[in-house]
Structure formats: structure tokens, C-alpha cells
Amino acid sequence: MAQYPERKWYSGMLSTEDWWAVWIAVGFFMISLLNIWGIDLVGWMTYPTKWVFNPPEGGKGAISQAFYALGKKYSVSAKGFYKGLGWWSVIWSYVIFGTALTIGAAFMKWNVKRFVGGFTIIYFLTIAIWFIGHHAFIAATKVNMHKYGLNFALNLGGGGSFILALIVGLIIGNFFKGFAKYLSEAAKPEWYIKTAIVTLGVKLGYLPIKLSAFSQKLGKQAADLTFDLFVAGAAATVVAYLIFWPGVYVISRKIFKLPRKTAAVLGSGISICGVSAAVATGGAVRAKPVVSIMVSALVVVWAVIELIILPGFFTHVWPGTKDPLVAGASMGMAVKTDGADAAAGELLDEFMRTKIEIETNGAVKWPEGIITASAVMTKVWIDMFIGIWAFVLALVWVYKFERRPGERVPASEVWHRFPKFVIGYFFCWFFLLAIYFGPGQGGAPEAMPFLKTVKAGAVPVEKGMRKLFFMLTFLSLGIITDFKKLKEAQFGKMVWVYFVALFGFIIPVAIIIGYLFHHGMTLPNIAQYMK
């Protein structure tokens, strides 16, 4: 029986979450570029804004405008039409995103009927939470709360909605298990976050364009910063992972006396990117399926705990606003699973930007998304490393530990383990950079009318679609997280290995390496350009 089945390089293109994240996000991105020719087909994407029950005279926050179509603000060719959508943009987004996701679900051979039912509930629950989370009492800061007639606000920014979504998801997942099970067909945090990460590529590519509208120099600074993150993230990830895996392996073997295969799977699950790494390593070393399943379950639960603790710790304890990108990069290396990491990065982004604005009384404002990008940048490099490491482990197990005669490990395994959504992320990023440096003339004033049309398409995708998919991720992550699993006796030892390895080894090492490669990196201040 062949351990490694023959697979074509293109296998899975229509049947895996990874690829469907690419098709959906890149699809909407390409459609958004039609704006260059005056056709705006993405301005319907919905977005919330802060609201209060009784807006002050001449102030902001009417409930009737709590959701709007992004085309209302950014469209060049159809502003009038999208202005009229208002709350209807919620329905437009449901129908169009729902259709795209359902097509993906059908190709992946999921239960379409249950997916549509589950997605409908998850979507509208998400919108309700997003709406509540944008009440000015939760989302406003002390810098802008007076515009809404408030004298006190929680200062949570957009992060309040994420926390709320996670809490609601956890309540459903832990107290309404029948309901959670029904929703499970559509509660797919990994799919949603991979889609969001591809749109984060749009965000990165769009940043120089956005800042060029303020000044050409600022746009160039943003382009340079994203490249710096790209290089620093790669170096930090390689170093961190080469330390993480053997460290956790030794802890598992020497302190907790676990068998080799279990230690290897745990090493990858705790060190790298959780579920996919555990599964890849399980396959490479031929561990029993139960090992990968147990580690994967633990990874999800611990990732949610990290997601709850780390953004607040990094923002309010250390390093705070002095080194926001050290915090982001460390988060990317410490929080397992793409979903929890990107979600934690987004939360950190919101917390840090809110904090710096409060600390400086509005004199410093950072563009959103860069701190999230620093967390995701390390994670995507780790994701790419999974395939290589699984390949190395397969070689060691096949040729050293078990000496399986006649068995061969094909190099193509590296490609099959490669996280395909990363391709979409880089594609969107570099495509927009090519536009920025090409016809966009590096943000030159004479190219601004052209760049404005690019912006009209990019903003709904990098802002509306990305945030919506983050919200779907937070809610879904909560729904599938069952804390009871930690109590189950059979997990006992693994829970402790995970705890010791994570807090005693992974997080401290991640912070040190994040510091070594990102210390002193600064974010551009856009306060003077904002209203």
C-alpha cells in the first residue's frame, strides 16, 4: 500500500478550502479592478459605523446609517447608487457572498442545504454582533466619544465587535451544542480566515496607494515598510521554527516521556500552525490518526485562550505602543492556527491604534492593517515551512527510525503541503504594488485620478470583505471551540505538555525573536492628514 498516493500538481484546486479561499478573494479582487474602466461592481459591500440611540444635534451616529455600502464613500462611477443602499447593503452582501461561498461549499462536496442554513444564521448573527459592537459606548474612544454625545466609552474600537463575536460563538459552542452542531457545516474559521488573509494582500498592496493620497513620500514609506515586514518576518520565522520544534520535541520526550510519533506531532502542532501542521506531521511520521485529532483539538482551544490573553498583554503590559510590530510579529509566531493568529493580530491592531490615539490625544494615528500584517506575515512564512518540515520529518522517519524498505518520499509532497491561500495573498499584494509602481507612477500627483479608481475597488475588498470575514472567523472559532475537551482525562498529559511548552518556551522565544528582527520599526503617522 502506497503511503504517498500519486497526485497531480493541480489536484485539490476545486475541492479544498485553501484553493476556494483563493478563488473567492482573488475573484472579488479582480472584479474590483473593473473600477479602472469605470465599472464598480463591489461598492455594495457593507460596513458598520459607530452609532448611538440618541445622536446629539449636529453630531454623528444615527442608527439609520449604522450600516452603509462602501461605494457610498469610495465609488467613482456609482456613488449615487450605492449611497441609496444603506442597510440594504447587508442583504446585498449576504446574497452575493452567500452565493460565492455556497458555490465553494458545493464544489467541496459539503452538505449544501445545511451550509446555506448554517451560513444564513451565522451571517445575520455576525451582522447583529457587528452592529452591537459598534455602539459608540463600546467602539468610540475618549478622543471621539463626544461626537456621539458620550462622556464615557470603553475605548475598544473595532476590537469590541471581535471580542463580542468570539464570546457569542463560545457561548453557542459550549452551552448550545445541538445548535452548534447544526451550524458546524458553515462554521469554518479556517476557510473564512484564509479568505480574509488573501484580502489582507489587497490591504498591503493598497496601503501605499492610500497613503499617497496624503503625500507621495508617505506612500513610498508604506511600500518600504511592507517590504521590511516581509523580509523580517521570513527571517524571524525560519529561526523561530527551527528552535520551536526541537524544543517542544525535547520537552515532550524528556519531561513528559511521550513516544516519538506523538512528540513529533505535538512538536509541530504547538510550534507551527496548529491543525494543518499536526495533520501534515502525523502523515509524515505515520502517527495514528487519533494523535493528529487530539493535537488539533487542543490547538484550537489553546489558540482561543492565546487570542483572549495576548493582544491585551502586548498592548497594555509589554511592549505597548513603543514597539507595535514586535508585538505583531511575536503574536504571529506564538498563536497557532491561521484563524486565531490573524484574528489576534486584527485585535492587536485595533487595541494598539486606539491606545496610541488616546495616549497622544489624537496627535498620532496609525494606518490600520499594518500591525495585523506583521502578525500574518510571520504566520504565512510558517505555513510555507510546514510542507518543507513535514518532508524532512518524513525522510527521517522513513529512512532512519523505521527504515521502511522500498518506500520513497516524493519531493512533490512539499507542494501538496504548501498552503495555497498564501499564493492568493502574495498575488493580490504584488499585483497592486505593480499598479502602484507602474501606471500609478509611485503615487505621483498626476497619477492620482487613476489611483483613485483603483482605490474605489480596493477599499470594499480590503475593508468591507476583510472585516466581514474576520467577524465570521471570530464567531465560527467560538462555535467550534469546546472547552470541555480540556477536561477530558485522556487529554490530561497533552494539555500539560501544551501549557508548559506554550507559556514556558514558545511565547518567550517568539517575543525574543520578534524583538531581534522588528525592534524599532515604526508606523507612519497619518494624524495630520485625517479629519
Added chain:
Amino acid sequence: MAEVTTEEKKETQPGTGSLSVDALEAEDVLAGAEEWSSTETWLVLGSFIAAIIALFIGLLVVPTSVLH
């Protein structure tokens, strides 16, 4: 007999990339640790040494590192 069949089935279904396998008993996967072998020492040390080399090169090459 049935138990043996299940066990055999699990033995022949190594990590396939699917998390839908319904066998969820911990049994022996946490017990029966083998003796530490020289290959493991080689694997662990090799990884640490590679990390140190990568760290050294990275700190020198990456423009945002603390060395710059």
C-alpha cells in the same frame, strides 16, 4: 476480534489529512515511550544549529534587525 480489526484499521490509516476519522481513544499514544536515540539527538541538535546559523545570517542581512 472486532477490537483487533479497529486497531489494525487505525494502524493502516496514518495521518491522511482528514480529521474526520472517528477513532478518538488516547490508549497507547501517550504511553510506551521509546529510548532516546542518537537520531533524535542529531535531529534536535541539527535543528538548533541550523537556527543559530539562520539567526546569525538573518541579523546580519535583515535591515530591520537590532544589529542595524
